[in-house]
Amino acid sequence: MPRPELAHGPRQRLAGRASCSVDRCPCGSLHVNLGSVTLRFDEQEFKELAAALGEAASALARCSDAVAVH
Ligand SMILES: [Zn+2]
Numbered sequence: 001m002p003r004p005e006l007a008h009g010p011r012q013r014l015a016g017r018a019s020c021s022v023d024r025c026p027c028g029s030l031h032v033n034l035g036s037v038t039l040r041f042d043e044q045e046f047k048e049l050a051a052a053l054g055e056a057a058s059a060l061a062r063c064s065d066a067v068a069v070h
Contacts, residue, residue, distance in 0.1 A: 011023035011031060023031040030046040032039045041049060 007027050009026040011025050014022045014024055014030075016022075019035065021033045023033065025031060025040075028043065030041045030043065032041065032046075032049075
């Protein structure tokens, strides 16, 4: 049974940058704000996204390093 008092209440800011931020809603969902767009994930989905983004950022850094060498 959903608990109405927990549905989409005040959100807690988990992280923020100039162009994006991540909030946690009391309903348990994670809100990823990118400009005027908000993407919502459950905790498991968000963790997978975060891991994938971290992996991609590392891969991109390695590509950039490789290019910089030449
Ligand atoms: Zn919510």
